[in-house]
Every structure is written in C-alpha cells, then in structure tokens.
Amino acid sequence: MNIFADIRTSVIETLDALVAEGRLPSGLSWGAVAVEPPRDPAHGDMATNAAMVLAKPADKAPRDIAVELAERLTSDPRIATAEVAGPGFINIRLVPEVWHDVVAEAIDAGRSFGHSGLGAGVKVNIEYVSANPTGPLHVGHTRGAVFGDALAALLEFAGYDVTREYYINDGGAQVDVLARSAYERYREANGLSPEIAEGLYPGDYLVPVGEALKVKYGDRLLNLPEGEWLTEVRDFATDAMMELIREDLATLGVKMDHFFSEKSLYGTGRIEAAIAELKKRGLIYKGTLEPPKGKVPEDWEPREQTLFKSTEHGDDVDRPIMKSDGAWTYFAPDIAYHWDKIARGFDELIDVFGADHGGYVKRMNAAVSALSDGRVPVDIKLTQLVKLYKNGEPFKMSKRAGTFITLRDVVEEVGADVTRFVMLTRKNDAPLDFDFAKVTEQSKDNPVFYVQYAHARVRSVMRRAETMHLDWSDNARLEDEAEFTVAKKIAEWPRLIEIAARNHEPHRVAFYLYELASDFHALWNKGNDNSALRFVQEGNPQATAAKIALPRAVAVVIANGLRILGVTPVEEMR
Template identity: 55%
Template sequence: MNIFNWMKDEIKAVLETMAGSEGWPEGLPFDRITAEPPRDASHGDIATNAAMVLAKPVGAKPRAIAEPLAEALNRLDAVDSVEVAGPGFINIRLSPSIWQAQVGRMLEAGTAYGASAMGAGRKVNVEYVSANPTGPLHAAHARGAVFGDALAALLEKAGFEVAREYYINDAGAQVDTLARSTYLRYREALGETVTIPEGHYPGEYLKDVGRAIAEQDGDKWLSEPEEAWLEPMRSVAIKLMMADIEKDLIALGIRMDRFSSERALVEDRAVDRVLAKLEADGLVYTGVLEPPKGKTPDDWEPRPQLLFKATQFGDDVDRPLKKSDGSWTYFSNDIAYHLDKLERGFPEMIDVWGADHGGYVKRMKAAVTAITGGAGDLDVKLCQLVHLFDGGKPVRMSKRAGTFVTLADVLEAVGPDVLRFIMLTRRNDQTLEFDYQKVSEQSRDNPVFYVQYAHARACSVIRNAGEAFGADAVLDPALSKASMGSLTDPDEIGLIKLLAGWPRIVESAAEAHEPHRVAFYLGDVAAAFHGLWNKGREDARLRFILEDDRETTLARMALVRATATVVASGLGVMGVTPVEELRE
C-alpha cells in the first residue's frame, strides 16, 4: 500500500464532493495534485498542494479552497489533525493507528512490499553496458552495468515490462583493428615473435584468442592475404570476447534478455530502410557543414554530405549519415538500431552510456523522435567515471588488460554485492570513488556494511526472540497479526513512517530513472533502525525483547521483521543479497 497515493485519492474524493456542491467548473486538473512528505517532518506526515493547483481554474484564492478542504479532511477517521500553512498548503497528520497498521501489511506482502502497478505493464527497453567487444569489461563499465541492471529491476518493481539489452558494436573500424591484433597473436601462438603496433590492442587477453585459432586452424592463415583472414579473425575474436564479457556480467549478477548485433543490422540493410523513411519525410538533404568547433579553416575541407535535419528536433547542427568513403556513419547504424527497438514493441527506451558519449545525446534523441514519428521516447543516462583506490592509493592497471583494471579484477577483490551497492551510492552523473580498503571495512562509514548490518542485526534479534517465546511466535504470519498498539515511542513511529515510504520511493525513483535513491533510502532505514536499537540499550523499557511482556515484544518483533523485509526488498532491487549474519 502506498499511503501517499491512498491519501491523494481521499483528497480527490473530498474535492469532487466540494466541486459538486460549490458548482466548480468541470475538467479541473486533479492529476496535478500531490500528496507527499513535507520538507520539514515537524509539519506533519503528508502535505498537499491541492488548493494551490485548483485556485486559478476555480477562480478563488487558495485559502478559500484550503480551509474547507482541511475541515473536511479533519473529519476522516484516519486523520489526526490538519493545518493550512502559508498561502494555502495543507499539512496532514495521520492517526498513529494508521501507521501501526502498516507493519502488518508489510509482513503480509513480504519482499513484494513496495511493488507498484504504476507501470501498468508498459514495455521498456533498457540498453546498458554495450561495450565494444574489443577486450574485457573494465571497472568503469561496472558502473553502467550496475546502474542499468538496478534501473531495470526498479522499473519491474514499479509494474513495467522490462527488456534488458546489450548492443554489440561489431561493425566498423574498431573490430577490424581487433581482427588485425588477433592475427598478430595468432602468429605469436605459432612461434613467431611479434610486435604490437601502435593503434592495435596490446592486451594479454588476445593471446588466448590467438592460441584458440591456432589450435583450431593450425598455420592455415599464415600465408594468406588480409582479405582472406580478416573476417575469420574478426568473427572468432568477437565471439570469444563476447563470451568473456557475458561471463563477467553473470559474475556481477547480470543476465541480459537480448544481445543485438550492429553487424546484423548492417547486413540486413536496416540503414537503407531508415534512409528511405527519412527521405520520405523530407528529413535528409545534401549539404556542407560548418567547420567543427576548435578547428581552424586550414584544417577543414568542406565537402557535400548526406545530412539528417537534426536541428528540426532540437540538435545543435545537422548530422552526416555517410562517411567520405560512402559507408554509413555510426550514427546511421544507431538510428537503425533504435528504430528496430520500436518495431520490436518498445516505444520507451532507456540507454545507459559512459560520460564520454555526452555529445552524442542530442543527436540520438533527435533521431529517435524523427524516425519514430514521435512515437518513440528515449532517455539517455550518462554514467560518470569511477576512480579506483586501494587504501587511498590509485589503482590504474591490470596485468591481463595492460592498460586498465578489469571488472573481473574488482569482482575478485570485493565480490559482486559490495561492487553493486557502492556503484549506486552516487547519482549516475557524479564521479564516484571506489576504495577497495574502505568498502571492506566493517564500520558505519561503509554504506554496504551499515545496511547489511541492519538486516543481519534484525535477523539476530528475531532469532533471540524465537528462543525466548518460541520459533512459531516470530514467524511472519504470526507477527503480522500481533497487536501493534504498543508501538508508541516516537522513534518506533518514525521508523514505521520511513518503512511505509518504500512504495513511494519505488514509484518516484522509477519515474525519475534514478536507482541511487534506493541506496540512499536504505541508508536512512539502517540509521533509523540502528538508532532505535541503541535507544533500547540506554533505556531498558525500549529494548526489542522484554521477556516479561510478550505482547510488546511481539509488536516490536513485527517492526524488526518489517525492517528486515523492506531492507531485503530494496537490496533485491539493487541486486544485492541480504545477509543474516555478519562475520569478521
């Protein structure tokens, strides 16, 4: 149950009654009314802007609407008090019994608590990672991978039908360079001494690929010209690199629903169909672009190009669709790929890219709007850099990769749960620092430990209560029926309110495409729970387990169990396994 949505419905019901009795005009913007926590918790539990939203269309001052609305809301059994603030904002304080009743609902729902029907089954395609298959995934890829996977899980929690997708950039110059680099490693595997030229891929990982081809084909390609061996080398290298990438993703807890190939789109002449559609809509022309920023006229050779009218859709300049050699640009292939998504039934698309692709966002959004006739909606989320440290010292290199730290290296050092959690402790558009030593500490300063400890501590308390009152008494079905009336301490009610906010967090984070909000929220829950536990150490009457007061103990066990349930639900969205015990 989303208590804020429930109260919004109550507010709308009262307003509809007022509209009928007051003769207000029809078509009032009830959909703009909000019911959300006030910025200052001392003002109440729920604040609504209803009077401010309706004042102009009704033709009345906000307070003239707010005061009778507040009076009507105050008569609801669930409401303890209502106040009108400022020009017409309304602050509502709910009855403690309403909050107490939420505990049982959380236990009845289990980790499904917080799930929403907001998405109504709408299909969303989330494309993430999509690293070039020219080497293993590195630590920076981990951020986009975790962000995209958590966002997909969050959208599913909010009621969307989600497809997780990886776009393989297996066409173009970079994979031809991969093929040539692989050929050198193939020759090396056959006993030659080779030098990796500048501009090729020098990583140790291609030695395995070269050996695999040598074992399969022997010296078959040694005397052949490039046009004979380029495609076989490219094909095998991409296949083995993608197998390596998929293995790393699975180790991180990520399983893609689909791997889409750029080369397959090109071979299927998908770009030709895109061009035909853009031409039919009058959105392409042959023209000469201005010199790019930062280049002097001597550096610029103006030439006629086939251009897409990107400026008609919000881009800064029109964009070329063909290279000087007559082949399609990467941009053209990407347009075809996004049209393919729409044709597969995904009008809502989310792309997760690295920060170095920031200059590509406007043109891609423009292209999606144009090629889909406005039916497609693309949101691009850019993930900023990750700086790796170990005890404050930068970590920059991997033996296997040669020039970067691989995802496999990080997973081996800290494991998937720690990596996933830390990658969501900052907004995706903020730089993130990842210190191996700090993320392994068992301290309050380590957010992974702090949240996991809250879950483990809750499980420990439940086990102890089971020893005192019997294991059956602390099972969820029994606790959900406990009398919650003894949960009256302000910190107990405060924790309940925080837990009851989980459904709202799911909806708001899903709507904003911001899974980091889940990590922030779980930190708040952990802090509130640990604070309540510490309060019991200082005041014996507030301990979770009171052996001489079964009713109060079971009510508190229900709250403890609800805390563990919500933490587990949130960790599930993040792809992190909740632990029941923590050991040094």
C-alpha cells in the same frame, strides 16, 4: 499500500466536493496537487500543496482554500489533524492505527510490498554496457552495467515489461584492430615474437585467444596475406571477446535477455530500410554542413553529404548519415538499430551510455522521434567516470588488460555486492569516487555495511525469537516515537518506488535504504538503554511477538530494496 497516494485521493475527493458545492470553480486540474513527506518531520506526517497550486487558477487566496480544505480533511478517519502553515501549505498528521496497518501490510505482502501498477505492462527496452567486443569490461563499464541492471529490476518491480539488451559494436574498424591484435598472439602461440604495434590491443587477455587460434588452425594462417585470414580471425576473436564479456557480466550478477549484433545490420538492407523510412517523412536530403563552431580544423572543407534533418526533431544541427564517398556514417547503423527496437514493439527505450556520449543524446532523440512519429520516448542516461582510491589516495591496480583496470579486478578486490551498492551511491550523472578501504570498513560511513548490518540485526533477533516458539503476529506494538519513525519510513517505500521508476533513478533506492537503516539502528540503540523498546522481551512471548513485527517489516523492505540493486541480503555479519 501507498498511504501517500491514498491520502492524496482523499484530498482530491475533498476538492471535488468543494467544486460541486461551488466553493471552487469547475475546470480545475488536480495534476499538480501533491501529498508528500514534509521537509521537517516535526511539522507532521505529510503535507499537501493543493491550496498553493490551485490559488491562481481558482482566483482565490491560497490560505482561504487551505483553511476550508484542512477543515474538511479531518472527516477522513485516518487523519488526526490538518493544519494550515505559512501561506497555504497543509500539514497532516495521521492516527497511529495507520502506521500499525503499514507494518502489517509490509509483512503480509513480503516480496511484493511496494510493487506498483505504475508500469502497467508497458514494454521497455534498456540497452546498457554495449562495450566494444575488443577486450574485458573495465571499471567504467562496471558503473553502466550496475546502473542499467538496477534500473531494469526497479522498472520490473514497478510493473513494467523489461528487456535487458546488449548492442554488440562489431561492425566498425575496431574489430579489425582486434583481429590484427589476436593474430599477433596467434603468431606468439606458434613460437614467433608478437609485433604489438601502436594502435593494437596489448593486453594479455588475448594470449588465450592466440592459443585457441593455434589449436583450430595450427600454423596454416602464418604465411597467408592479411586479406585471407582477417575475416576468420575477426569472427573468432569477436566471439571469444563476447564470451569473456559475458563472464565478466556474470561476475557482477548481470544477465542480458538479448544480444544484438551491429554487423547484422550491414549487407541485409536494414540500414537502407531505416533511412528509407526517414526519407518517406521528408527528412533525408543532400546538403553541406556549416563548419564546426570554434576552431575550424585545417583539413576542413565543405562537401556535399547525405543528411538527416534532425533539427526538425529538436537537434542543434542536421546530421550526416552517408559520407561523400557513399559509405555509411557511424550514425546510420545506430538509426537502424533503434528502428529495429521500435519495430519490435517497445513502448519506451532507455539507452545507458558513458559520459563521452553527451553529444549523442539530441541526435538519437531526434531519430527515434522521427521514426516513431513521437510515439516512442527514448531516455539516454549518461554514467559519469569512476575514480579509484584507497585510504583517500589514488589506487593503482594491476592492469591485466594492458591499459585499463577491469571490472573483474574491482569485483575480486571487494566482491560483487559491495561493487554494485557503491556504484549506486551517487546519481548516474555525478562523478563517483570508489575508495577500496572505505567501502569495506564496518562503520556508518559505509552505506553497504550499514544497510546490510540492519538486515543482519533483524535476522539475529528473528533467530532468538524463534527459540521462544511464538504465536507470530503482524500487529506491531508501536509506542515510542522512534518506533513510529521507523514505521513511517517503511510507509514511504511504495511512493519511493514510483518516484524512482518514473524518473529512471535507481540510486534513490540506495539512498532510501540507508535512511531506513539509520532509523532502525537508532531505535536499536535506544533499546540498549530502555529495555521496553527491545524487540525480544525475555520471558514474554506475547510482547515479543508484537514488538518483533516492526523489525520483520524492516527486513522485508531492506531485502526488497537490495534485490532491486542486485545485492544479496546477509543473514549475519562476519
């Protein structure tokens, strides 16, 4: 039940009638007509911009359209009043029965309340985390992991067919550095002093890898030249790092559907096939790029390269895909990887990257557009940096990784639920301050606590009510304005899901849950002063059964929202 969509349908049907009667010209588009909550709840339950957006194409004054439309809308039995405001907005108030129905629907639908047909089974691939397999995940990866995972759950809730994917960057020079770093730990395991030269990975996380190499190879690799041990050690260390990364993700409650190896693209003809596909479209050519804008590097010199004509698909400049020495650029396997996604039949692609990938957006959009003939959209989401604090001061944690704070450090400090919720309290492209003291305090200023506390309060009420052996009812008794406020917020949930899913913005769920919790806590506090508003009416099971329907619906929505965020709803606060 999406009451906003239902009332919009009523508005559209009324507009259709006005067209049929010649009151409005034919050929008008209803695409921009919206029905949404008003900015000021005092103005009504919802508002429509229909008259405002139709005035110009209809060649009529917006207020003239609004007056006629408002008068007819009241024939809908759900609409109590429809009043014209300002230049032509229409404020709508619904009859009380609508909000009673919303509460009953939420209780009856349970886990499916808010489910949407928006996705209609569209196949979406979400690639996220995709950290280099050279060490444990750090706090920056944490935000991308949480965002990607919550977005996947949100889209599934909205009816999409989602695949969660991790791209293993195991084809570049960084895995050779990993191998050399692991080899030093292998030497250490054999009683020698490790030589962690500049550029190698110094973290202690490679000590177990060195010990495992000793178990497998003994001292056999010690006196071999690098060329004879590099490949074996690289593969061994990469596998060990991916196992570590999987464990890190599990700590956060993230489970991927598919892991894709960059290395699988090399020597298999897959990169060549993707580039050949672009060549068939006339988008590959030999050329020389202009020098970079701004200060030109001293060693820059023009040289012929193989280029992808990405400017034909919205990029600022054409991009090299092969160096002058015949080696692929890093962009070439990325093209091949996305070509593979398209070939696997995905209808939409979403890539979640760190903030340092801003320059990657246009070129990847161009490649996917070219390879799919514009059929498959790709949305590249950048997650901004996370700054760690404690009591407002920068927080220096122990760096077990050697140079950075790990995902596991953060989760062990505050728990997976707190970590996940807090990572979604800002939009992905906004910087995030993570204060370890603030996120664990029990106050309204801590959104994690505030939302969980609302759910726990409902569960405490339910436990009390269960001792009364009620004849449970879904028919809420709504009398006070504070009760209607909560019911109206519940009614926004299905609409919120569609907006958040359409815009790929799971943070909207966290914001909404905080608002719902705030409305619920306000009603609870009002009941402390007015016994008639208390959910449990002592000695009156019938009244309790009616009063308790509203908090039951609140619990349904909070639990559904927290599950999208990957957070476990609590039964009681400790």
